[in-house]
Amino acid sequence: MxxxxxxxxxxxxxxxxxxxxxxxxxxxxxxxxxxxxxxxxxxxxxxxxxxxxxxxxxxxxxxxxxxxxxxxxxxxxxxxxxxxxxxxxxxxxxxxxxxxxxxxxxxxxxxxxxxxxxxxxxxxxxxxxxxxxxxxxxxxxxxxxxxxxxxxxxxxxxxxxxxxxxxxxxxxxxxxxxxxxxxxxxxxxxxxxxxxxxxxxxxxxxxxxxxxxxxxxxxxxxxxxxxxxxxxxxxxxxxxxxxxxxxxxxxxxxWNSGEYLAFGVSSHGFFEGSRYKNISNLQMYYEMLSNGKLPIIDSVKLQDSDYSEELIVLGLRASGLDKAKIEKQIPSFFDKANKFMKELIEKEFISESETHYKLTSKGYALCDSITNKFLDFI
Ligand code: SF4
Missing domain, CATH: 3.20.20.70 (Aldolase class I)
Structure with a gap:
């Protein structure tokens, strides 16, 4: 990896x-x-x-x-x-x-x-x-x-x-x-x-x-x-x-929910399945490191439901909804979203390829509202 x-x-x-x-x-x-x-x-x-x-x-x-x-x-x-x-x-x-x-x-x-x-x-x-x-x-x-x-x-x-x-x-x-x-x-x-x-x-x-x-x-x-x-x-x-x-x-x-380490004050990372956050205060950042501690103040293990949400939210922003990944992670998603998806395709807000449903330029302008609607189908 x-x-x-x-x-x-x-x-x-x-x-x-x-x-x-x-x-x-x-x-x-x-x-x-x-x-x-x-x-x-x-x-x-x-x-x-x-x-x-x-x-x-x-x-x-x-x-x-x-x-x-x-x-x-x-x-x-x-x-x-x-x-x-x-x-x-x-x-x-x-x-x-x-x-x-x-x-x-x-x-x-x-x-x-x-x-x-x-x-x-x-x-x-x-x-x-x-x-x-x-x-x-x-x-x-x-x-x-x-x-x-x-x-x-x-x-x-x-x-x-x-x-x-x-x-x-x-x-x-x-x-x-x-x-x-x-x-x-x-x-x-x-x-x-x-x-x-x-x-x-x-x-x-x-x-x-x-x-x-x-x-x-x-x-x-x-x-x-x-x-x-x-x-x-x-x-x-x-x-x-x-x-x-x-x-x-x-x-x-x-955007593909890949992991990344984060360093420096106020940075955010994703490592071994957990999203974490460094402290947003420079003096305390120095102090923690001087005391031999990583300056992490918050670390949350990504749950299955968080991962499902990310697949939708990050996918829509970038390369689209990955059919195979979503079917594996949320088996009922496309059945539930079927009617809405058809509407989006008809209105040319989304285009379909063999592997993805991707927002069109017109669709990107409505990205937030489309994302919220899709999240209801998780
Ligand atoms: S002040 Fe903010 S917006 Fe301006 S250069 Fe610095 S980080 Fe960027």
Whole structure:
């Protein structure tokens, strides 16, 4: 069995207006200490789980992992290789922000093993970046994406956000077209969410910005699907598009209920049938590790019913409902869902292949309500 490995880097240089993650405003000395503790965490995990663990994808998420220097990244990857068996063609992926990478850093990241980079561009329009409080300009994003493509890192993903207050269909299309011109081979497009108590949410409450309605959201979403699929991208998950060989292994593993180890403050993992969570407090994370304890605060063994739910929820988001797996896990499911399934096929919300029932682009827009209905048939 191969597994994934997730590493959380909680630091950011500035905090974006819509962000509600557990984030710490960075100072360089923080990261040095954090890397030391990540190393301790890998070693302790290995000591407590001495059997061989084979890893086929590593994902550094955040926060802003690109605040790491190439040397710090090298320390982390080397330790992963020492403690676990990393397959020779493992995907090693990291999230990054345009303001914290440049040509030299990208080349050095590549030489320490990064073969997939995800860049948080969000928009190529200055006003929209201002509303989101991103700390980069459109020009910088363009330069950095070009450098990433030229660096030879195999997969370059761009994150883009739609339904930003004031964004027009023309400016949304402009950002997508601009990104396509730069030659990246993976896209993640997200609908802006107004999380409670974020600066953006407060602005909405005081009437300074207006949230678009569902119709606009849908229109923006379909526009992205149309442009990207027409340009040869496979819409392989609700928010993700890739060229044939550039699908993200880390994402696919998660959506297929694959196991993955998790390291770092506030990270979530899935190991030996249990979903677990690390503590979301940096000081306590350090303390627990200093006392020789893994910083896990919650671990729940997945029950049969949880697994059934995951097959439906994660399947619908990505590669579809796997007929064979579902028939084995929930024998009565397709009998119960038969009438509803027929309706969805007739309305072209779902398409059927020999092995799967998969949401169509039209169906993805209704993913939540379709999922809830299917869950009634478990
Ligand atoms: S860069 Fe990402 S994680 Fe950091 S503050 Fe912005 S949205 Fe949050």
């Amino acid at each position: 191969t597994r994934g490995l997730y590493i959380h880097i909680p630091f950011c240089a500035t905090i974006c207006s819509y962000c509600d993650f557990y984030i710490i405003k960075n100072q360089d000395t923080y990261i040095e200490k954090y890397v030391d503790y990540l190393v301790k965490e890998f070693e302790l995990f290995k000591e407590l789980n001495p059997e061989e663990i084979i890893i086929d994808n590593v994902f550094l998420g955040g926060g802003t992992p690109s605040l790491l220097t190439p040397a710090q990244l090298d320390t982390i990857i080397s330790k992963v290789k020492e403690c676990f068996t990393l397959v020779s063609n493992a995907e090693i992926s990291m999230e990054s922000n345009p303001a914290s990478i440049d040509e030299q850093k990208l080349n050095e990241y590549k030489s320490v093993g990064i073969n997939r980079i995800s860049i948080g561009v969000q928009s190529f329009v200055k006003k929209e970046l201002g509303i989101l409080k991103r700390n980069h300009s459109p020009g910088l994003a363009e330069k950095v994406v070009t450098d990433a493509v030229n660096s030879g890192i195999e997969t370059v993903n761009l994150d883009l956000i739609f339904s930003v207050p004031g964004q027009s269909l023309a400016s949304w299309t402009y950002s997508i077209e601009k990104a396509l011109d730069l030659g990246t081979n993976h896209f993640s497009t997200y609908n802006l969410t107004f999380e409670e108590n974020t600066p953006l949410w407060n602005k909405m409450q005081s009437g300074k910005v207006v949230k678009y309605n569902d119709e606009v959201d849908e229109f923006m979403y379909f526009t992205a699907i149309e442009i990207l699929t027409n340009r040869g991208f496979d819409h392989y998950e609700i928010s993700n598009f890739a060229k044939t060989n550039n699908k993200c292994r880390h994402n696919l593993n998660t």
